Amino acid sequence: MSTQKGKRSGVDIIQVARRAEVSPATVSRVTNGRSTVARHLAKRVWKAIEELGYTPNPQARALVSGRSRVLGLLVSEITNPFFPELMQSFEDLAGAHDFEVMVGSTNYNLERARVFIRRLVQRRVEGVAVMTFRAESHLLDELIAHNIPLVTIDVSADGARSVVLEVDYALGIDQAVQHLALLGHRRIGFASGPMPHLTNVRRRDAFVQSAHKIGLPSQSAPVFVGEHTFEGGTQAALHFLDSKAPPTAIVCSNDMMAVGVLRVMSERGIKVPRDMSVVGFDDIHLAEFVNPPLTSVRMSRQDLAQAAFRGLEKLWSAGDEKSLQPIRVGTSLVVRQSTDAPKEALAALGRRSRMQDKLAIR
Amino acid sequence: MSTQKGKRSGVDIIQVARRAEVSPATVSRVTNGRSTVARHLAKRVWKAIEELGYTPNPQARALVSGRSRVLGLLVSEITNPFFPELMQSFEDLAGAHDFEVMVGSTNYNLERARVFIRRLVQRRVEGVAVMTFRAESHLLDELIAHNIPLVTIDVSADGARSVVLEVDYALGIDQAVQHLALLGHRRIGFASGPMPHLTNVRRRDAFVQSAHKIGLPSQSAPVFVGEHTFEGGTQAALHFLDSKAPPTAIVCSNDMMAVGVLRVMSERGIKVPRDMSVVGFDDIHLAEFVNPPLTSVRMSRQDLAQAAFRGLEKLWSAGDEKSLQPIRVGTSLVVRQSTDAPKEALAALGRRSRMQDKLAIR
DNA sequence: TTGTATGCGTTATCAC
DNA sequence: GTGATAACGCATACAA
Numbered sequence: 001m002s003t004q005k006g007k008r009s010g011v012d013i014i015q016v017a018r019r020a021e022v023s024p025a026t027v028s029r030v031t032n033g034r035s036t037v038a039r040h041l042a043k044r045v046w047k048a049i050e051e052l053g054y055t056p057n058p059q060a061r062a063l064v065s066g067r068s069r070v071l072g073l074l075v076s077e078i079t080n081p082f083f084p085e086l087m088q089s090f091e092d093l094a095g096a097h098d099f100e101v102m103v104g105s106t107n108y109n110l111e112r113a114r115v116f117i118r119r120l121v122q123r124r125v126e127g128v129a130v131m132t133f134r135a136e137s138h139l140l141d142e143l144i145a146h147n148i149p150l151v152t153i154d155v156s157a158d159g160a161r162s163v164v165l166e167v168d169y170a171l172g173i174d175q176a177v178q179h180l181a182l183l184g185h186r187r188i189g190f191a192s193g194p195m196p197h198l199t200n201v202r203r204r205d206a207f208v209q210s211a212h213k214i215g216l217p218s219q220s221a222p223v224f225v226g227e228h229t230f231e232g233g234t235q236a237a238l239h240f241l242d243s244k245a246p247p248t249a250i251v252c253s254n255d256m257m258a259v260g261v262l263r264v265m266s267e268r269g270i271k272v273p274r275d276m277s278v279v280g281f282d283d284i285h286l287a288e289f290v291n292p293p294l295t296s297v298r299m300s301r302q303d304l305a306q307a308a309f310r311g312l313e314k315l316w317s318a319g320d321e322k323s324l325q326p327i328r329v330g331t332s333l334v335v336r337q338s339t340d341a342p343k344e345a346l347a348a349l350g351r352r353s354r355m356q357d358k359l360a361i362r
Numbered sequence: 363m364s365t366q367k368g369k370r371s372g373v374d375i376i377q378v379a380r381r382a383e384v385s386p387a388t389v390s391r392v393t394n395g396r397s398t399v400a401r402h403l404a405k406r407v408w409k410a411i412e413e414l415g416y417t418p419n420p421q422a423r424a425l426v427s428g429r430s431r432v433l434g435l436l437v438s439e440i441t442n443p444f445f446p447e448l449m450q451s452f453e454d455l456a457g458a459h460d461f462e463v464m465v466g467s468t469n470y471n472l473e474r475a476r477v478f479i480r481r482l483v484q485r486r487v488e489g490v491a492v493m494t495f496r497a498e499s500h501l502l503d504e505l506i507a508h509n510i511p512l513v514t515i516d517v518s519a520d521g522a523r524s525v526v527l528e529v530d531y532a533l534g535i536d537q538a539v540q541h542l543a544l545l546g547h548r549r550i551g552f553a554s555g556p557m558p559h560l561t562n563v564r565r566r567d568a569f570v571q572s573a574h575k576i577g578l579p580s581q582s583a584p585v586f587v588g589e590h591t592f593e594g595g596t597q598a599a600l601h602f603l604d605s606k607a608p609p610t611a612i613v614c615s616n617d618m619m620a621v622g623v624l625r626v627m628s629e630r631g632i633k634v635p636r637d638m639s640v641v642g643f644d645d646i647h648l649a650e651f652v653n654p655p656l657t658s659v660r661m662s663r664q665d666l667a668q669a670a671f672r673g674l675e676k677l678w679s680a681g682d683e684k685s686l687q688p689i690r691v692g693t694s695l696v697v698r699q700s701t702d703a704p705k706e707a708l709a710a711l712g713r714r715s716r717m718q719d720k721l722a723i724r
Numbered sequence: 725t726t727g728t729a730t731g732c733g734t735t736a737t738c739a740c
Numbered sequence: 741g742t743g744a745t746a747a748c749g750c751a752t753a754c755a756a
Contacts, residue, residue: 012733023743028735036741055484059430060733062421064748078450079647084440088467095477100464100485105450119457122417230651259651266653285441289592289621291628291653374749385727390751398725422749425732728755733748740743 011052020048031056062124070100071312072120072128074113078105081284082301086131089305097309099126106132113139121146127315129308130157133199149315151308154198156323163311164326165304167199170206172297172331173251176279177210179295179333180249183341185277187220189247191236191257193228200228203253203281228253233260241268248342249277255284258294262338273340283334293336303329373414382410393418424486433463433674434482434490436475440467443646444663448493451667459671461488472498479504489513489677491670495561511677513670516560518685525673526688527666529561532568534659534693535613538641539572541657541695542611545703547639549582551609553598553619555590562590565615565643590615595622603630610704611639617646620656624700635702645696655698665691
């Protein structure tokens with residue numbers, strides 16, 4: 001332990017300078033990793049720093065340098081298990097680069113978001129990762145007005161120094177649909193999230209195209225639009241079950257919907273995956289612990305966090321260029337136990353093998 | 363919108379002073395809510411602040427005042443749904459009082475925790491809420507050495523300026539046991555978390571005492587010790603099911619264990635709650651969405667966060683007093699659908715009504 | 725009550 | 741390469 005006695009952190013750069021018998025400026029150069037310091041002096045300085053337990057005062061640093069070394073992270077809702085993992089990854093990354101992170105969740109409340117954003121501006125954050133999957137119009141205006149580097153998902157903020165993270169929803173959804181097709185499903189429903197939101201449009205479009213790609217007529221790939229919630233899932237499930245020709249598999253736009261679907265199946269005595277296959281989206285922690293464990297399209301929180309941070313780095317080094325190249329982020333299917341061959345698959349073996357030829361499966 | 367053009371936040375206290383035709387000192391007094399400023403001057407100052415979009419520079423403030431207005435929040439693991447809600451409550455509270463909070467999760471990794479704590483010290487946090495339910499010995503030493511106000515759960519940090527949050531586990535666990543007793547259960551198992559940890563000892567002790575209180579002999583209130591995880595729950599369930607006289611209800615030391623128990627029951631075809639009642643602890647978000655929705659002892663994250671923040675406030679105003687009065691935090695049962703009367707209850711009606719007299723149920 | 729002047733701890737700009 | 745010294749933006753002691 002090199003920490004000093006109970007004395008307040010009152011040790012400053014001048015004391016270090018004295019002890020190392022150099023000037024404060026030299027100490028500063030050392031702590032900032034400037035290479036223009038003679039080896040032997042640097043060594044003396046480090047020794048003094050160690051002995052005194054000196055740590056540079058970040059607010060003084062920020063004041064004079066104009067850089068706060070604080071970032072903002074805006075998420076939709078912290079209680080959605082998707083986000084804590086994202087937060088953790090982002091904070092770890094930021095921490096490794098000597099940044100702190102202010103995290104705020106909108107909870108889909110515009111005023112709440114506004115308050116948080118004001119705090120970000122006041123604290124002089126050097127960049128903000130807007131990981132909210134919703135483009136609340138003008139929400140970011142204050143950030144943009146202050147010319148703060150922004151990373152957003154799916155859609156760019158015009159006029160901002162920003163980078164867009166382009167999530168490739170199609171990648172994972174394609175895998176999901178083909179996975180189901182391979183198992184023999186020929187009627188696949190899609191439980192979509194609310195439509196104005198671009199992310200949901202993209203997820204749905206990806207599904208529709210995938211279904212088309214494997215040769216499913218659109219009436220065999222019905223879409224139900226609901227909320228991105230447990231209840232939204234139950235509604236979707238009821239809708240599909242009560243339709244004329246219920247699908248044998250349901251792909252959901254997020255995992256909470258899938259959990260809702262699972263619940264309805266359980267209540268109706270419909271066995272998953274024997275009588276119905278279910279696929280989620282996001283692959284939140286929960287997916288592993290529902291019954292049965294959920295097959296889901298994973299959007300990696302690590303990838304997302306990393307892309308977000310890299311986006312900010314790019315913006316910092318880009319100087320005045322407003323809008324940079326988007327960064328792509330993939331998705332991929334995680335197969336668990338909520339998907340299997342439909343009952344009818346065996347019965348229809350003959351037909352299926354004919355179909356097989358038409359399926360666009362590599 | 364009162365924000366200024368794209369100009370950098372370069373507006374400082376002097377510009378405000380000029381525009382309001384007062385001295386910088388007066389502006390400072392106004393922004394700090396000092397009451398010693400003449401009404402009409404204050405009004406002029408606010409107007410200027412508004413017009414210029416001035417926000418005081420927090421690092422300058424921190425530098426001169428010695429107060430960073432940053433707090434630390436240490437949690438066990440951010441992916442455990444218990445904590446995000448706690449974080450949110452704490453951050454909201456802190457934000458309302460003009461504090462930012464640095465959140466770090468140990469992930470049960472000592473080195474990771476140490477790194478985070480170092481960052482806290484470096485950033486000159488004014489207080490830390492240690493919400494980790496584990497007393498990693500000496501983990502807090504650096505915080506204590508710097509005399510940083512600490513709030514901890516269950517157990518105090520000696521030598522520290524600290525307040526302990528005393529969680530009343532017994533309150534909710536008592537309710538759970540009595541709830542089960544009222545339903546007619548006479549054999550209740552307890553799936554405990556790992557034993558060295560005080561919080562788990564307390565939870566178990568609370569259970570043992572509750573069982574005793576309602577007249578259960580100890581062999582009718584067996585305890586199994588396992589990990590606080592899904593797997594720990596499955597092990598507990600298997601243990602109880604394979605015992606000579608399996609309990610008709612299982613109380614778990616946390617919700618993840620309960621989810622594990624649920625899974626085993628489902629796999630064995632044992633219907634919950636018809637054939638087995640299950641109670642969790644923590645009442646995490648997930649509890650609501652498993653099948654069936656879990657009856658659980660709730661430890662309010664709001665209460666906890668609020669108590670933590672109040673603890674810090676007390677420490678700030680307490681000056682040099684080291685250890686203050688503990689703050690009590692309650693727990694309470696949330697009844698959902700994983701608990702019901704045991705099958706045998708009806709058959710044994712006669713015996714039960716006799717027992718009833720001995721049950722300590724108001 | 726208000727203004728002036730000083731210092732918080734650091735980095736940056738100069739000279740040397 | 742290294743060392744004085746002037747900002748950075750604000751709060752506050754002190755003077756008025």
